[in-house]
Amino acid sequence: MDLFDILTLAGGLSLFLFGMSIMGQALERRAGDQLRSILGRFTSGRVSGLLTGLGVTAVIQSSSAATVMVVGFVNSGLMSLRQAINVIMGANIGTTVTAWILSLTGIDSGSVLIQLLKPSSFTPVLGMAGIILYLFCRSAKKKDTGTILLGFTTLMFGMESMSGAVSGLRDVPSFQQLFILFKNPILGVLAGAALTALIQSSSASVGILQALAVTGQVSYGAAIPIIMGQNIGTCATAMLSSVGANKNAKRAALVHLSFNVIGSAVWLAVFCGLRAIFPPAFLEVPATRVGIAAAHTVFNILCTLLMLPLSGFLERLVNGLIPDAQQPEARPELDERLLAAPHIALERCLEVASDMGKTAVSALGESLAALRGCTPELAASIRTREEKTDRYEDILGSYLVKLSARQIGERDSMEAAKLLKIIGDFERIADHAVNLLESAEELGEKGLRLTGAALAELDVLCAAVTEILELSLTAFLENDLEAAALVEPLEQVIDQLKEQLRTRHILRLQQGVCTIGTGFAWSDLLTDLERTADHCSNIAGSVIDAAGGGMDLHRSLRELRSDGAEFSARFRRYGEKYALKPMPH
Numbered sequence: 124m125d126l127f128d129i130l131t132l133a134g135g136l137s138l139f140l141f142g143m144s145i146m147g148q149a150l151e152r153r154a155g156d157q158l159r160s161i162l163g164r165f166t167s168g169r170v171s172g173l174l175t176g177l178g179v180t181a182v183i184q185s186s187s188a189a190t191v192m193v194v195g196f197v198n199s200g201l202m203s204l205r206q207a208i209n210v211i212m213g214a215n216i217g218t219t220v221t222a223w224i225l226s227l228t229g230i231d232s233g234s235v236l237i238q239l240l241k242p243s244s245f246t247p248v249l250g251m252a253g254i255i256l257y258l259f260c261r262s263a264k265k266k267d268t269g270t271i272l273l274g275f276t277t278l279m280f281g282m283e284s285m286s287g288a289v290s291g292l293r294d295v296p297s298f299q300q301l302f303i304l305f306k307n308p309i310l311g312v313l314a315g316a317a318l319t320a321l322i323q324s325s326s327a328s329v330g331i332l333q334a335l336a337v338t339g340q341v342s343y344g345a346a347i348p349i350i351m352g353q354n355i356g357t358c359a360t361a362m363l364s365s366v367g368a369n370k371n372a373k374r375a376a377l378v379h380l381s382f383n384v385i386g387s388a389v390w391l392a393v394f395c396g397l398r399a400i401f402p403p404a405f406l407e408v409p410a411t412r413v414g415i416a417a418a419h420t421v422f423n424i425l426c427t428l429l430m431l432p433l434s435g436f437l438e439r440l441v442n443g444l445i446p447d448a449q450q451p452e453a454r455p456e457l458d459e460r461l462l463a464a465p466h467i468a469l470e471r472c473l474e475v476a477s478d479m480g481k482t483a484v485s486a487l488g489e490s491l492a493a494l495r496g497c498t499p500e501l502a503a504s505i506r507t508r509e510e511k512t513d514r515y516e517d518i519l520g521s522y523l524v525k526l527s528a529r530q531i532g533e534r535d536s537m538e539a540a541k542l543l544k545i546i547g548d549f550e551r552i553a554d555h556a557v558n559l560l561e562s563a564e565e566l567g568e569k570g571l572r573l574t575g576a577a578l579a580e581l582d583v584l585c586a587a588v589t590e591i592l593e594l595s596l597t598a599f600l601e602n603d604l605e606a607a608a609l610v611e612p613l614e615q616v617i618d619q620l621k622e623q624l625r626t627r628h629i630l631r632l633q634q635g636v637c638t639i640g641t642g643f644a645w646s647d648l649l650t651d652l653e654r655t656a657d658h659c660s661n662i663a664g665s666v667i668d669a670a671g672g673g674m675d676l677h678r679s680l681r682e683l684r685s686d687g688a689e690f691s692a693r694f695r696r697y698g699e700k701y702a703l704k705p706m707p708h
Contacts, residue, residue, distance in 0.1 A: 128288045135284025136331070138277050143221075143327055146274025149267045169209050169434060173427070176213025186218035186325060190361040190379050192467070195460030198372035204441075207375040208434045211382060215354065215423045221326035222416035225282055225333055250276035263533040278330075285334040305345040308395055312387065315352025325357035329419055333412040343414065344406035347394060350419050351387040354426070358383055372460075374441040381437055386426030457522045465531040469538055472523060476542050476549075477600055479515035482508050483549040484592050486556035487655060491585045493563045494648070505560050512553035519546050541669040545599060548658040548665075552592075555651040555658075562644045562651070571641045580627060580703055581648070584620050587613065587701045588652050595659035598666045610663035612693035616701055617656040621649045623703055630706065 180189040193210050196202035202210075249272045256269030305311045319328040332349060335341050358380040365376035397403065410418075430437065457475060461468035486508035493501050520543065527539050566572070573581065591613045598607035628645050631637040637645075 131284055132288035135281045135286075135288055135334075137281070139281030139285060139330060140278075140322065140324075140327055142274045142276070142278030142281055143324065143330075144274075146271055146278060149270035149274060169431065172206055172209025173213040173216075173431065176210035176215075177217040178213070179210075180214040180217025181220040186214040186357060189214040189217070190376075191460055192464045194361055194365050194372045194375050195458045195464070196467075197375040198369050198458045198460060204371050204374050204378070205434070205438060208378050208382075208437055209431075211375070211379050212427050212431060212434070215383070216420070216427055218326055218357075219416070219420040219423055222329045222333065222419045225279075225330045226412040226416040246276045246279045263531075263536075282330060282334060285331070286337045305349060306342065308348040308351075308391055308398075311345055311348025312352035312355070312391065315349035315354075316356035317352075319353040319356025320359035321356075323357075323360045325353045328353045328356065329415065333415050336410050336412055336415055339409045341410045341415075342407055343410050343418065344398075346410040346415055347406075347418055347422070348391065350415070350422055351391055351394075353419075354383045354423070355380075355387055370445050370447065372458075374445050377441045377444060378437055381440060382426070382430050386430055389429060390422065390425055457518055459522075459525070462526060462529060465526060465529055466535055468522075468526055469531075469535050469542075472519060472526070472539070472542055475515065475519055476546055479512055479519065479546060480549050480596055480599055482515070483512050483553040483556070484596050486512070486553045487559075487592060488589065490556040490559035490563075491589065493560050494581065494585070497560065497563045497567060502560055502564070505556055509553040509557045512550050516546050516550040537669050541665050544665045545662050548661045552655055552658050555655045558651045559648060562647045566641070566644050571638070571644065573641060573645070574631065574636055576706070577628065577631070577637065577641075577645065580624050583701050583703055584617065584624060584649070584652055587617050587620060587697070588655055591617065591656050591659045595662040598663045602666060602670070604667060604670055607663035607666045609693060610660055612690055613697045614656045614660040615694055616697040617653060619698070620701060620703070621653040624649055627703075627706060 176189065176193075180186050190211055193202065193207045193214075197204060197207050253269040253272030253276060256265050257273060258269075260266055260269065305314055315328065315332075318331070319325050322328060329350065332341065332346060332353075336346070358376075361376040361379045365373045398406065457468075457471060461471055486505050489501055489505045489508070493505065523539050523543050527536065527543075531539070591610055594606045594610050594613065597603050598610065625646070628637060628642060632639070632642060
């Protein structure tokens, strides 16, 4: 093996790992829309959970990614620990699909039909199809399909390159001695665990082992302990992902580790016992790629058959190792582990944004009540809600930016952009709630009172603002386009009300009914209420925008206003509903 073989090996390994990575990411994006519903609907039972874990992992081609997602789901309360245990067991079987696909590179036959099954025969066609889809299609789903094909082509090309580069090692004595050393089961397990922990993919490490098998120096006696170790090494990703998570998420990661360690220990003991009593002849036979894939599958199935009836024991074990604290943990709002499944992460963002919207609208509602009578308890509640919306905006904003930086589908990208706009409007609504509170406190501290006529007019405006808040919140929470379409004509009525109330106050000043002191507070009140309606209009417009596949808010609002008869009718109805009584002469 010369320098050029080493360079080819390094390049082949790089292509192999890169192809596996981009293919897995594209598969996750392509399946993202269905992942949440699948994991939510089909993980309640033991067998259904196991089959779901198997299916999801077979689709996204990574047990590490599937387990990290499960840790994120548990951390966010989307999945219970008991559900997670069954899914993790299924993921261990699902990951064996990759080894079977990689074993196709070892096909060698004179039959044309058999040769067509060899990846080197069909991957060039897949590569051409992939590049056409990736470069010339606008649809995000078609681009993802192209990326999957390109990733598969790249990893298969890398596999062929590695196999070709290491083929010369069959005659190197030191390489032969290395795999004789790995016939010691403990060393084999440690080597497999270390390699898999380093590259954080059991599928990739099995692929490397399959590539080395072409040398003829890897016997089944050496390969089987290495495969056992690979199952332990793959737990490193989940364990790292649980750092900073809540107790249940840490338990889910520990379940993954316990499952693989216990399974490997039991079957390693059986393996060593068989070798000591009557060593099977096949252990000295050179392993093939298909043989390694079969050993990988059989081992994972045996581990699952051993541990599936003991899932209750696993749950009690991890609960004992990580006991509950005296105080219940606060549920985290957003978990970066969910970024591994962007569609699910976006759904979680929507849930948090919904809480934010309800908090902001509640704060504004309380501030309207404070205008009639402000108490310390009410003031504290309003300020607490406003601080909560500030925190929501910071967390959601940074999380959505990270999510948008990922390669996500067009529809998800549109939804993320909509949320980024809307959370700013909810935060400003809560700010206006505090402004209204401060105006109420100022009036009270200075002993200023609004006249009966001014209070009656303010009640009309507050009623209109309350309705527009409810409409915009409903439009957002339920994606209700009908409610969203009612917001803009009501916002126009509120604009008119503000100007009418400002004019009426000036008339009262001229008549000597009101004082200049109340004038400043009155102006602030009207401004905050009118701007609250503006933010409601922005929220409804963003909902309409996203539904129409565009993100031009001003264009959407112009179109609403230009919807002639319908808009005019709604504007007229709201004008009549919130008409002011004539001023006394």
